[in-house]
Amino acid sequence: PAATFIQARAIEQANARLQADLEQDYQRLGELLTRNGIEIDSVTNAVAAFEVAIPSWGVGTGGTRFARFPQPGEPRSVFEKLEDCSVIQRLTGATPRVSLHFPWDQTGDIAGLKACADELKLGFDAVNSNTFQDRPGQTQSYKFGSLTHTDPAVREQAIAHNIECIKIGAQLGSKALTLWIGDGANFPGQQNLARAYERYLESAAKIYAALPSDWRLLIEHKMYEPAFYATVIQDWGSSLMAAQTLGPKAFCLVDLGHHAPNVNIEMIVSRLVHARRLGGFHFNDSKYGDDDLDAGSIDPYRLFLIFNELVDAQWRKTPDLALAHMLDQSHNVTDPVESLMSSAIELQRAYAQSLLVDRRTLDEYQQDNDALMASHTLKRAFTTDVQPILAMARMRRGAAIDPIGTYRSSGYRAACAARRPANLSFGGGIV
Ligand code: AOS
Ligand code: ZN
Ligand code: ZN
Numbered sequence: 001p002a003a004t005f006i007q008a009r010a011i012e013q014a015n016a017r018l019q020a021d022l023e024q025d026y027q028r029l030g031e032l033l034t035r036n037g038i039e040i041d042s043v044t045n046a047v048a049a050f051e052v053a054i055p056s057w058g059v060g061t062g063g064t065r066f067a068r069f070p071q072p073g074e075p076r077s078v079f080e081k082l083e084d085c086s087v088i089q090r091l092t093g094a095t096p097r098v099s100l101h102f103p104w105d106q107t108g109d110i111a112g113l114k115a116c117a118d119e120l121k122l123g124f125d126a127v128n129s130n131t132f133q134d135r136p137g138q139t140q141s142y143k144f145g146s147l148t149h150t151d152p153a154v155r156e157q158a159i160a161h162n163i164e165c166i167k168i169g170a171q172l173g174s175k176a177l178t179l180w181i182g183d184g185a186n187f188p189g190q191q192n193l194a195r196a197y198e199r200y201l202e203s204a205a206k207i208y209a210a211l212p213s214d215w216r217l218l219i220e221h222k223m224y225e226p227a228f229y230a231t232v233i234q235d236w237g238s239s240l241m242a243a244q245t246l247g248p249k250a251f252c253l254v255d256l257g258h259h260a261p262n263v264n265i266e267m268i269v270s271r272l273v274h275a276r277r278l279g280g281f282h283f284n285d286s287k288y289g290d291d292d293l294d295a296g297s298i299d300p301y302r303l304f305l306i307f308n309e310l311v312d313a314q315w316r317k318t319p320d321l322a323l324a325h326m327l328d329q330s331h332n333v334t335d336p337v338e339s340l341m342s343s344a345i346e347l348q349r350a351y352a353q354s355l356l357v358d359r360r361t362l363d364e365y366q367q368d369n370d371a372l373m374a375s376h377t378l379k380r381a382f383t384t385d386v387q388p389i390l391a392m393a394r395m396r397r398g399a400a401i402d403p404i405g406t407y408r409s410s411g412y413r414a415a416c417a418a419r420r421p422a423n424l425s426f427g428g429g430i431v
């Protein structure tokens with residue numbers, strides 16, 4: 001099947017038409033940056049090395065609890081999801097790994113899945129467990145929780161599922177388990193807040209004990225939803241305490257959409273870096289809640305400020321900063337392949353802009369309490385048009401100068417529509 005995908009030759013041909021203009025734009029930007037003491041190729045190389053994982057559930061059309069409007073040619077199996085992921089990787093060069101989700105990606109053929117990924121030159125990032133839904137035939141229900149349920153039988157079932165995810169992930173080459181639970185309460189008094197957290201720690205310790213030595217546990221907090229009064233792991237405080245209690249392989253994962261609207265996420269990032277417990281991200285953007293909109297589509301300055309903290313941490317030589325970058329989005333009105341490509345590029349943009357921050361000068365302004373010039377130093381980097389850097393990084397990796405344009409002219413979606421008849425029961429992408 002790989003032969004029917006977007007060919008390297010199609011990318012080369014599209015690039016050939018755009019290359020001369022790009023070289024010119026790149027040179028002009030290079031001159032501008034040289035005047036500010038920045039060597040453009042060093043930024044381009046860093047951007048080219050940036051990677052973010054595609055969530056397997058992101059390539060299907062998402063929806064809300066009101067409706068889902070599937071588009072033609074949706075993937076119907078984990079194998080077809082990998083096909084779409086490989087198209088995203090070929091065109092952007094930034095997404096070499098896929099983050100799987102069980103049981104949504106369940107297959108009896110793990111060896112076949114690995115072989116398929118190898119053929120498509122894809123690897124696997126963190127595996128995601130699912131104890132927020134009941135699956136047909138399971139003995140215990142998660143209606144009132146999973147790892148924190150009052151009934152030990154439910155907790156054991158949820159623990160066993162997570163351990164099963166680790167086993168599958170180990171066969172596929174994953175190195176982390178992302179733990180997000182929907183456990184919580186809809187009414188004050190429904191749940192003993194203290195005991196629920198204790199039960200979480202006890203259950204998570206059993207999962208932690210099953211981690212291979214080179215694995216990490218990524219604990220994902222979320223303020224609310226599906227529980228609307230209280231969520232057990234509701235914020236980075238609960239997450240950090242859990243990570244510190246569990247041990248050195250446990251880290252905090254920050255999903256950008258999982259905070260109250262006015263929360264300063266870059267500060268959370270900074271604090272978790274300080275605690276040496278920042279493990280990774282679920283990137284997306286939001287206006288009101290866990291909207292799961294495309295990264296950088298609502299508030300690109302916030303995304304920049306988050307990357308600014310990461311680059312600052314690198315600049316301060318923070319040891320052992322190994323972060324799992326993943327997208328976690330729901331594409332309800334766009335072609336998911338296009339949204340995922342554009343989101344990966346927005347992350348690279350924020351990263352490139354952060355690399356342009358003149359950190360020595362910023363440091364001086366901060367020392368001198370020159371608030372205006374300090375803020376202008378950030379803004380100056382943020383307002384620099386780094387497009388030529390992003391395009392050059394892609395071209396040098398053999399990816400597309402214009403991923404969306406190249407994708408559209410390839411006719412990939414129409415070809416998928418022809419060979420993948422609609423499947424209205426597709427489960428992924430709704431959360
Ligand atoms: C849920 O809100 C979380 O963001 C999860 O990370 C994720 O969306 C889910 O695991 C996908 O199922
Ligand atoms: Zn998430
Ligand atoms: Zn979420």
Ligand code: ZN
Nearest residue numbers: 257290292328
């Ligand atoms: Zn989300």
